Amino acid sequence: MAKASTIVEVNNLTYQYTDRPVLQNLNLSIEEGSFLGLVGPNGSGKSTLIKCILGLIKPQAGKLSLFGSELHRFDDWSKVGYVSQRANRFNAGFPATVFEVVSMGLFGQLGLFRFMKRNDRNKVMQALKTVEMDAYAKQPIGKLSGGQQQRVLIARALVSEPTLLILDEPTVGIDATSARRFYDLLRKLNQDQGLTLLLVSHDVGTMTKYVTNVACLNKSIHFHGTAHEFETNPNLSSLYGYDVQHIIHEHEEIAK
Numbered sequence: 001m002a003k004a005s006t007i008v009e010v011n012n013l014t015y016q017y018t019d020r021p022v023l024q025n026l027n028l029s030i031e032e033g034s035f036l037g038l039v040g041p042n043g044s045g046k047s048t049l050i051k052c053i054l055g056l057i058k059p060q061a062g063k064l065s066l067f068g069s070e071l072h073r074f075d076d077w078s079k080v081g082y083v084s085q086r087a088n089r090f091n092a093g094f095p096a097t098v099f100e101v102v103s104m105g106l107f108g109q110l111g112l113f114r115f116m117k118r119n120d121r122n123k124v125m126q127a128l129k130t131v132e133m134d135a136y137a138k139q140p141i142g143k144l145s146g147g148q149q150q151r152v153l154i155a156r157a158l159v160s161e162p163t164l165l166i167l168d169e170p171t172v173g174i175d176a177t178s179a180r181r182f183y184d185l186l187r188k189l190n191q192d193q194g195l196t197l198l199l200v201s202h203d204v205g206t207m208t209k210y211v212t213n214v215a216c217l218n219k220s221i222h223f224h225g226t227a228h229e230f231e232t233n234p235n236l237s238s239l240y241g242y243d244v245q246h247i248i249h250e251h252e253e254i255a256k
Contacts, residue, residue, distance in 0.1 A: 005032045005068070007164050007196055008053060013062035015048055022048045023059070024219045032163070035190040035197045037211035037227070039204050044218040046200045047085065050168050053198075054082060067163070081105075081157030083150070085169040085200075090149055094142035098152050101141050102127055105159035127155040130193075131185060147178025151185065158189075165189070166198045179203065183210045 008030040015023040022045045030036050040046050051057045052064060055071055064071045067079060090096075102124045103116060116124075128134040131151040136144065141152060150170055157165055167186075171179040187210045189195045201207040208214060214230035216223035223233060 006030070007032050007067055008198070009063075009065040010049075010053075011063040013049075013052065013059050013064060015045075015052060015057065015059040021219065023052070026062070026217075026220045028215055028221050028224065030164075030196065030198060032196055033190075033194050035187070035210070035212045036199065037207045037214045038198060038200045038217060039202075039207070039214060040217035042202075046217055047168055049217065050166060050198075050200060053166065054080070078160045079163045081160065081162035081165040083153050083157050083165070083167045083170050085172060090142040090144075094140065096141050097137065098128065098133060098139050098141055098144070099124055099137040101152055102155045102159055105156040123159050123161075124155075127159040128152070130158060130189070131155045145178065146174040147182060150174060150178075150182055154185065154189075162195075164196045164198065166200075168200045169202060170199070171201065171203060179206065183207070186210060 006029050008028070010026055010028040013023055013026040014021065026045075026049065028049075038046055038049070048057070052059050053066070053071075055074075066074045067076070090101075103120070105127070106116070106120055106123065125134055125137065128137055131154050133148065133151050133155060136148065136152075141149060144152065153170075154165075171182055174182070183206065186197055186199065190197050190212070197211075199207065199211065208227045208231055211227050213225065214223065214227050215221055216230070223230060223235075225233075
């Protein structure tokens with residue numbers, strides 16, 4: 001069996017705001033086809049790392065590569081989909097339909113002032129079908145529930161047919177049932193379509209039931225392994241300040 005290629009490679013990455021270090025000598029790799037959950041206590045640098053990977057901020061030291069190219073040389077951003085934290089905050093009067101919101105994901109390929117062709121419209125509807133929201137294509141985005149809006153935003157990220165999908169705390173503000181359905185969708189995308197996923201989440205107990213791998217960040221990576229290895233690791237409490245295993249087991253009891 002051929003070895004999976006490395007999609008994201010981070011070597012000795014350091015980032016700091018003024019004199020306050022946020023990331024220090026961080027090393028991390030993400031293999032093609034994996035579903036990586038990135039966890040860590042508040043202020044551990046999770047969102048900062050995502051911003052570095054997306055090229056939104058520049059680290060002071062270290063090397064970061066996407067799809068084998070150093071970040072400053074990488075230009076094929078259609079390979080990377082992104083759903084930001086608190087992205088599902090469309091109010092009831094937001095003037096766009098579900099179809100229009102998803103079509104925004106094609107602007108990078110079409111440009112702002114080119115008309116969509118039939119093939120482009122088919123891509124939008126296929127993305128909505130993938131997340132089981134095609135029946136809502138003509139609905140105003142602001143009329144949907146938080147969980148439904150998140151599915152639409154996944155469709156917007158998928159419409160450009162990315163290889164890597166990055167999600168930063170995507171279940172913030174939605175109820176537990178919608179969150180589980182959302183995680184079910186992500187697992188399906190990973191298993192059925194081979195999409196590589198990087199998920200930042202504070203919901204350790206739920207998230208570990210869906211991902212294939214976990215990386216624990218607190219300025220640097222203190223753990224990177226399978227979800228099972230993470231759940232049984234005896235040293236994580238010192239990073240979080242509380243018993244991670246207890247939270248994981250508590251979620252298991254609630255799910256029964």
